Amino acid sequence: MAFFLEVLIGGLLTGVLYSLVALGFVLIFKASGVFNFAQGAMVLMAGLALVQLFEPTYIGLWHFVGVGALSAAVVGLLVLRTVRGGTFAAAKGDWRIHLPKIVAVGAGLLGGVLALAGGAKGWPLWLAIPAAIAVMVAVAWVVERWVLRPLVNQEGIILFMATLGVTFFIDGFSQTLFGSNVYPLNIGLSKDPMFLLEGVFEGGILVNKLDISGGVIAGVLVAGLAVFFQKTRIGRALRAVADDHAAAQSVGIPLNWIWFIVWSVAGVVALVAAIVWGSKLGIQFSLTFLALKALPVLILGGFTSVPGAIVGGLLIGAGEKVAEVYFPVVTKFLTGTAMPGGVEYWFAYVLALLFLLFRPQGLFGERIIERV
Amino acid sequence: MSAPRTRTIGDTLLTVDRISLSFGGVKALTDVSFDIAKGEVRAIIGPNGAGKSSMLNCINGFYHPQQGSITYKSVKRSQMRPHEAAAQGIARTFQNIALFKGMSTLDNIMTGRNLRMKTGILAQALHFGPARAEEIEHRLAVERIIEFLEIEHIRKTPVGRLPYGLQKRVELGRALAAEPELLLLDEPMAGMNIEEKQDMCRFILDVNDEFGTTICLIEHDMGVVMDISDRVVVLDYGKKIGDGVPDEIKRNQTVIDAYLGVSH
Amino acid sequence: MFYREAGQFKTSYGRDMAVFPIAQDRIAIGLIVAIAFLAVPFMATEYFLSSIMVPTLILALAAIGLNILVGYCGQVSLGSGAFMAIGAYAAYNFAIRVPELPLLVTILLGGVVSAMVGIAFGIPSLRIKGFYLAVATLAAQFFFDWLFLRVGWFTNYTPSGSVNAPQLNVFGWIVNTPTEKYLFVLGVVCVLAVLAKNLVRGHVGRQWMAIRDMDIAAEIIGIRPMYAKLTAFAVSSFFVGVAGSLWAFVHLGSWEPLAFNIDRSFQLLFAVIIGGLGSIAGCFMGAAFMWILPIFLDIALPPLGELVGWKMDKATVSHFGFMIFGALIVFFLIVEPHGLARLWSIMKEKLRLWPFPY
Numbered sequence: 001m002a003f004f005l006e007v008l009i010g011g012l013l014t015g016v017l018y019s020l021v022a023l024g025f026v027l028i029f030k031a032s033g034v035f036n037f038a039q040g041a042m043v044l045m046a047g048l049a050l051v052q053l054f055e056p057t058y059i060g061l062w063h064f065v066g067v068g069a070l071s072a073a074v075v076g077l078l079v080l081r082t083v084r085g086g087t088f089a090a091a092k093g094d095w096r097i098h099l100p101k102i103v104a105v106g107a108g109l110l111g112g113v114l115a116l117a118g119g120a121k122g123w124p125l126w127l128a129i130p131a132a133i134a135v136m137v138a139v140a141w142v143v144e145r146w147v148l149r150p151l152v153n154q155e156g157i158i159l160f161m162a163t164l165g166v167t168f169f170i171d172g173f174s175q176t177l178f179g180s181n182v183y184p185l186n187i188g189l190s191k192d193p194m195f196l197l198e199g200v201f202e203g204g205i206l207v208n209k210l211d212i213s214g215g216v217i218a219g220v221l222v223a224g225l226a227v228f229f230q231k232t233r234i235g236r237a238l239r240a241v242a243d244d245h246a247a248a249q250s251v252g253i254p255l256n257w258i259w260f261i262v263w264s265v266a267g268v269v270a271l272v273a274a275i276v277w278g279s280k281l282g283i284q285f286s287l288t289f290l291a292l293k294a295l296p297v298l299i300l301g302g303f304t305s306v307p308g309a310i311v312g313g314l315l316i317g318a319g320e321k322v323a324e325v326y327f328p329v330v331t332k333f334l335t336g337t338a339m340p341g342g343v344e345y346w347f348a349y350v351l352a353l354l355f356l357l358f359r360p361q362g363l364f365g366e367r368i369i370e371r372v
Numbered sequence: 373m374s375a376p377r378t379r380t381i382g383d384t385l386l387t388v389d390r391i392s393l394s395f396g397g398v399k400a401l402t403d404v405s406f407d408i409a410k411g412e413v414r415a416i417i418g419p420n421g422a423g424k425s426s427m428l429n430c431i432n433g434f435y436h437p438q439q440g441s442i443t444y445k446s447v448k449r450s451q452m453r454p455h456e457a458a459a460q461g462i463a464r465t466f467q468n469i470a471l472f473k474g475m476s477t478l479d480n481i482m483t484g485r486n487l488r489m490k491t492g493i494l495a496q497a498l499h500f501g502p503a504r505a506e507e508i509e510h511r512l513a514v515e516r517i518i519e520f521l522e523i524e525h526i527r528k529t530p531v532g533r534l535p536y537g538l539q540k541r542v543e544l545g546r547a548l549a550a551e552p553e554l555l556l557l558d559e560p561m562a563g564m565n566i567e568e569k570q571d572m573c574r575f576i577l578d579v580n581d582e583f584g585t586t587i588c589l590i591e592h593d594m595g596v597v598m599d600i601s602d603r604v605v606v607l608d609y610g611k612k613i614g615d616g617v618p619d620e621i622k623r624n625q626t627v628i629d630a631y632l633g634v635s636h
Numbered sequence: 637m638f639y640r641e642a643g644q645f646k647t648s649y650g651r652d653m654a655v656f657p658i659a660q661d662r663i664a665i666g667l668i669v670a671i672a673f674l675a676v677p678f679m680a681t682e683y684f685l686s687s688i689m690v691p692t693l694i695l696a697l698a699a700i701g702l703n704i705l706v707g708y709c710g711q712v713s714l715g716s717g718a719f720m721a722i723g724a725y726a727a728y729n730f731a732i733r734v735p736e737l738p739l740l741v742t743i744l745l746g747g748v749v750s751a752m753v754g755i756a757f758g759i760p761s762l763r764i765k766g767f768y769l770a771v772a773t774l775a776a777q778f779f780f781d782w783l784f785l786r787v788g789w790f791t792n793y794t795p796s797g798s799v800n801a802p803q804l805n806v807f808g809w810i811v812n813t814p815t816e817k818y819l820f821v822l823g824v825v826c827v828l829a830v831l832a833k834n835l836v837r838g839h840v841g842r843q844w845m846a847i848r849d850m851d852i853a854a855e856i857i858g859i860r861p862m863y864a865k866l867t868a869f870a871v872s873s874f875f876v877g878v879a880g881s882l883w884a885f886v887h888l889g890s891w892e893p894l895a896f897n898i899d900r901s902f903q904l905l906f907a908v909i910i911g912g913l914g915s916i917a918g919c920f921m922g923a924a925f926m927w928i929l930p931i932f933l934d935i936a937l938p939p940l941g942e943l944v945g946w947k948m949d950k951a952t953v954s955h956f957g958f959m960i961f962g963a964l965i966v967f968f969l970i971v972e973p974h975g976l977a978r979l980w981s982i983m984k985e986k987l988r989l990w991p992f993p994y
Contacts, residue, residue, distance in 0.1 A: 035770075161969060168962030169963055172960075176959060292774070299771050346775065349778050353772045356763065
């Protein structure tokens, strides 16, 4: 029994991590109707950016300077936009037209110098995390400007395939730049094992503290996102855009800006996922495969449901761990020969597939009334 | 509309008996009954949201009413899928055009004949032989429809590129290709200008005259409805509030109050 | 000027239905096929035949299969690699367990088994659509990856997990040299491509496209969604399965499950997108593009890197290739969602009018 509980809890906590990735998918799908296959690649990108800023010795000082400069430039531009407002009309020849360039270059230089000052020690966490967010904002900008904007009003499936392209691009880009080694990330989350319920079972149940902190972080993130979506003006605009691009534009919602925001938020979620995953396994290319596990989670939870992503993640995480351990035992009992292990590899997908047959819209998805 | 029309209106083709339909808590149709006679042009009118399209959706099996029954060709139907209704000779067009946008006019109308094409998948893969003969046979039928609707010039054009009026015409062609006994038209003239409406009226009456197809249409243009239909059903808030020949409907006080406005 | 259809009148519907209604097109395609069969085998090097032509043709066949499902029937699949694997392993098992079967039958049986599994995995498509289905097809991918890797029966309990194709004996013709392999593959692919074209221009093809463009309307005009979708899954999986067994038997010779992993699925999907959704000819262009570009990059990138003083190792080249692929996919979707095939037909349209602008 204690062993079963240990497996179950271990699975649930892995599930939290799946949920974190699934959450990024849900956000973008809810807000822009785009099924963003690149979420996994974004986790990798965010992780690499953070590890580069936090521990520059892994890859190289000049990479550090580059990432630092980029993040500073993004922050500079965002500050400029906030100060000056969204649109700025200037007469031709007005020097202020060049203000964004000046700010970007200036802030970039500052960031580069800061990085050099940090040197091999890197930046402290309070600086590295916002800077990594800034990098993800830059990714969001690039995606919006070069992928989504030219594809506005295309069918969902075309946009989906475009995100497949983005996935390949980011995977290739980050590996070309940062190589494909494993970079351990240690930002101070304890990895010590911990024993629960020692009074109930002999020896207690072994749990990793890191998983617990991951769960807490995920909870905080979800709460924050829920508030963002339900209570803010931007949240409402997001939901309008998801429903109909053209209609949202016609009531004056700036589509491009909204998309930019959504992808930035998804970038932040990706960074959180990268921090938790990275602390556990190190930042490495295989993170993008783990992100594929978020897809069955989505099916289980429904594409548009934040709670669905959480519950789905927990179910999948727990289910596959239990299946992994007990599948050979059960098949031996049923058929006389033990089936081989490794079912973790497909269990989540098959579970999701079977589930779909009974409830096509997922656990929390909305049932669609079709009209003609 | 000027030529004298000689037609025979026969027995009842379809009876709708006390149908109720609701989505969650919203009642779309409440206790609606009416019938359609063979060979007639039957109109369903009513304000927006009166349940007219829902009614058509029930008749061709897309929605399943919670209560009541539909008797078609003297067979009482329980639940059936839309393609089964199609197999029994019910075709329709849609309020918002539902053409296959990636296909040409010709292919769209050819799909209308799908129920009549029988060659198996292997024969089609070989193409030469029975599949080719069948294809040509149905192509002939489709060409007759294309000629009838005067859309020869757009035969090979992808329908997504056609203007609205022509798309409506292609959609009618696709429905006609099935050689239906009962043709359901959901606002066939919505968004058309006068000439296009006249053309469409002509096509509808010609179909009715030449092929003896029974027609049930939803339309908002009262002039058109009163001109071309034999009998009219009026729905309001999912309930039937009037049923009869156009002249009766024009005089029906409930209908005038609910729909045409009290000042009429 | 030479590309005109003036004076070519069709006098029957049969003539009008032809795949290439324009005489110049018929001549051109006839020439291409003749060159492929008669000239290429004698002029090309062995490397060119075995490393470029054979894999490209087989990938094109698989892309045709996938295109039937995605491009014609509108059901997105991310699991086509699995169906290639099913074709390969089914053919392998037929070959070792029933050795008296002729090779061609074995390969086709691989396709048939794949078609049957395709129907089983197509059943969810009756209830779910779009992205949900795409994710469901991933279930096939991962499940079969695991099955062929872990369950020994399928690989005849070979300890390494890698299996060898039997000798290629096509009714007495031993297919051995690259030239022979090329001719064999070319023959199979040509026949199957013609069959595919016949299907998509016929009655069932119209049903698939109707389901793709508007499934509700399709059902209302009498198309049975179950029949249309499941035939699409079956036919698609058959083609992909045959391609898989060719890939294993003719191209690889010996293989392990890794040859058909999710990367293969994406490769096929990209070939379909780049070639053109809903185009058979496009599959050949897309497959050629997907197969030849990485080879080209392998050769071209390192010297280019040297120019700017960047020593690229093999891994870097492949990462860089990823980037280029990703960018190209996005580029194609933006410029022309219908792919190379559409660009080609636009070019022909221009050529018809040349030298006049319109």
